[in-house]
Amino acid sequence: MKIVTTQQMKAIESASIDQGLTFLQLMENAGESAANIIRKVIKDPQATKCLIFCGKGNNGGDGFVVTRHLFNDGVKVVAVLTDGVPVTNEAQSMLEQLLDLGAMVIDYAGHEDQVRGLAQKTDIIVDAVYGTGYSGEPDEPHKEIFHLINSSVCAVFSLDVPSGIRADSCTDSPYAVSADFTICFDSMKLAHVLAPASSRCGRVFQVEIGIPPECRNGILPDTEVPETEEIFACLPPRTPNSHKGTYGKFLNIGGSFGYTGAAVLSTTAAMRCGAGYVTLATPDPVGRALSPTLIESTMMLLEPNEMNQISASCIPDILERAKRCTAVLVGCGLGKSDDTRELVAALVRNVECPLIIDADGLNVLAAQPEILLERKGDTILTPHTVEMSRLTGKRLNDILADRYLTAKSFAAAYHVVMVLKGPNTIITDGSNTFINPTGNAGLAKAGSGDVLAGMIGAFAAQKVLPLNAAKCGVYLHGLAADQCAKRLSQYGMLPSDILSDLCEIFVENGR
Secondary structure, three states: OEEOOHHHHHHHHHHHHHOOOOHHHHHHHHHHHHHHHHHOOOOOHHHOEEEEEEOOOHHHHHHHHHHHHHHHHOOEEEEEEOOOOOOOHHHHHHHHHHHHHOOEEEEOOOOHHHHHHHHHHOOEEEEEOOHHHOOOOOOHHHHHHHHHHHHOOOEEEEEOOOOOOOOOOOOOOOOOOOOOEEEEEOOEOHHHHOOOHHHHOOEEEEEOOOOOHHHHOOOOOOEEOOOHHHHHHHOOOOOOOOOHHHHOEEEEEOOOOOOHHHHHHHHHHHHHOOOOEEEEEEEHHHHHHHOOOOOOOEEEEEOEOOOOOEOHHHHHHHHHHHOOOOEEEEOOOOOOOHHHHHHHHHHHHHOOOOEEEOHHHHHHHOOOHHHHHHOOOOEEEOOOHHHHHHHHOOOHHHHHHOHHHHHHHHHHHHOOEEEEOOOOOEEEOOOOEEEOOOOOHHHOOOOHHHHHHHHHHHHHHOOOOHHHHHHHHHHHHHHHHHHHHHHHHHHHOOHHHHHHHHHHHHHHOOO
8 A cells, every 4th residue: 555645645636637627526526435434423314413623725625525415414514614714716615515505604713612512512523624734733723623622522533634643744743633533535644554643543544536546657655555465475485396595594693691582582483484594693502502492493503702692703603604694683682792792793894695683783783873884785674662762862752753754764874674663663775665554562572573583584585675575574573463462362472472373374375
């Protein structure tokens, strides 16, 4: 599913005008489609009360069309002018049609108490104040209106985007409308799919407004929400005449005392995702302890330092082994020390196959992120928001306010594929971006990221393009978690549990 910007949506609408449509017809189509969605919650039109807040622009015009259709159905509907008479010709025309029918229209200014009284008794509120044209901050009268909408005990529908939310941003506003349902016209926008703004949208209905498909020709959205069919199209099939070398050699560098589970989870996940040859490079005592558990992978046992982490003296051997691999992962349970900092820097500067950096690999990289510019190969970073704060030097709250822009900017600046984990994980190379739709709060447990890192590494080892490897890993990780939650609950599920559900998903999709 493609995500368009407001400018791209304007270009699509302009192309439809060139095809013979008019803005007035688009408004009529949008309002009628919205009314059809709202009708689904109306059991008895004669007994239903509806309050529609209409702004001064074309979103308000859409609201007038909804008002007219519901009025004709017999609904007790009132249109409230939030900014007086609308300013666009199309919206003015729709208001005139409404007045000709004898529908009730109230100007909010000067009738605040009457509107408040209606809001306390209504069954449905429709927010048609701003739509996608919103920017800046609402003034006091609009804050009052939005508070009135949010405090009303009824079903709230927003047209296109909840008022007070910027369509092209994931940022939230404490003053914005919180809708139960959002009716999106023609194409999805960023605010519909990415938290925290998406939390204001409630359930999103995408409706057609009569724009021909050819009007999108030449308009190339750079943000998508992937779907299952697309994900499996990226993964290599298993052919009858293949062997383990066909599916890549994956080197997982991690593990230390106290963090053996991270090594097990990431290594097991890589094997479950089809990598042909998986090696865990880990301190000798850790590897010997894990040998009875990781019976399918090979071990590269390394000299430990005094903290029982990988010693910097092992770097030449690791680099030599990496030359024979098709992907390398570093960081899962690695630990933090001067030795690990040297190790990560050496891998960044010398490994030419795809390098995935996770967990402690990111934590030691944060002291010198500029070395990423020395990379000769592809790089995938998998931070959560706290690790992203360390990498960028930005405050955590600033990152949470706009994860989308933070991820894109870093990926573009350092020429990496960024996987910024969290609700709706963002996967981007700075140019093309994917917003992940799968996953749930059951993944908010230590070890989930280790499973994800191993999955991404396995796909990269099989020579799936880095951006696609990251996209596939994140999507399938979340999809397996969703299936696992149905089986074990979000409370009870463990990171290791989702690998069983992952295998079922592979079976269901013929892999």
